[in-house]
Amino acid sequence: MNYTENKCLISPHIDRIPRFSKPLKLGVLASGKGSNFKALVAASRNSYLDADISLLVVNNPECEAIRRAEELNISCTCLDHRNFSSRELYEIELLKILKPFALEGLVMAGWMRIVTSTLIEEYPNRIINIHPSLLPSFKGAHSINQAIRAGVKITGCTVHLVRADIDSGPILIQASIPILETDTKKSLLARIQVEEHKILPLGVAIAGKYWRELRVE
Numbered sequence: 781m782n783y784t785e786n787k788c789l790i791s792p793h794i795d796r797i798p799r800f801s802k803p804l805k806l807g808v809l810a811s812g813k814g815s816n817f818k819a820l821v822a823a824s825r826n827s828y829l830d831a832d833i834s835l836l837v838v839n840n841p842e843c844e845a846i847r848r849a850e851e852l853n854i855s856c857t858c859l860d861h862r863n864f865s866s867r868e869l870y871e872i873e874l875l876k877i878l879k880p881f882a883l884e885g886l887v888m889a890g891w892m893r894i895v896t897s898t899l900i901e902e903y904p905n906r907i908i909n910i911h912p913s914l915l916p917s918f919k920g921a922h923s924i925n926q927a928i929r930a931g932v933k934i935t936g937c938t939v940h941l942v943r944a945d946i947d948s949g950p951i952l953i954q955a956s957i958p959i960l961e962t963d964t965k966k967s968l969l970a971r972i973q974v975e976e977h978k979i980l981p982l983g984v985a986i987a988g989k990y991w992r993e994l995r996v997e
């Protein structure tokens with residue numbers, strides 16, 4: 781068998797990414813390195829994805845995503861969750877930051893916070909999440925280790941619309957990759973992220989087409 785490490789299946793297969801004469805106006809939420817945020821901005825700047833990434837909000841003042849936003853010259857606000865006594869109070873403050881931008885959609889690009897109906901109801905069907913597993917398998921913050929421990933031979937990543945239950949909601953697009961016998965958490969994450977950076981712009985475009993065509997509420 782001709783077997784290569786990076787052999788990957790993306791489904792649905794998309795010949796041509798949906799185009800938008802008026803770019804999708806998006807905000808991004810991130811908690812970590814910000815590599816998916818960077819990939820999304822790159823896709824918008826190289827005219828692959830018709831999107832205007834208006835702002836980044838992070839919840840962690842030490843996260844690398846802040847530096848990425850500076851490098852990319854994108855407005856970044858840090859709203860530290862540790863200053864709030866509940867998720868709802870946190871999200872009320874988050875909405876005050878987001879609302880003036882009149883966003884069409886919100887992309888959780890490595891946002892390691894559970895979101896509640898306070899946020900979700902303000903953006904019905906308009907919040908997108910990327911997760912490093914083939915959902916509905918391996919939800920939560922430890923999906924890579926869970927996949928390795930479970931001994932599954934294939935894993936991947938998923939872009940989906942957000943619902944109140946963690947890592948649930950309609951799936952927009954997935955990419956699968958093999959788990960190699962030599963894989964560690966680090967090596968597997970690195971290979972999954974190569975695919976995440978491909979499917980996040982595609983997932984956003986699929987959602988954008990749905991928003992524009994159906995004028996969903």
Ligand code: GAR
Binds near residue numbers: 813815892910911920
């Ligand atoms: C990504 O792998 C993303 O799938 C994951 O966090 C990472 C962020 O990386 N998200 C989750 O686990 C959400 N449940 P990045 O900061 O380099 O984009």
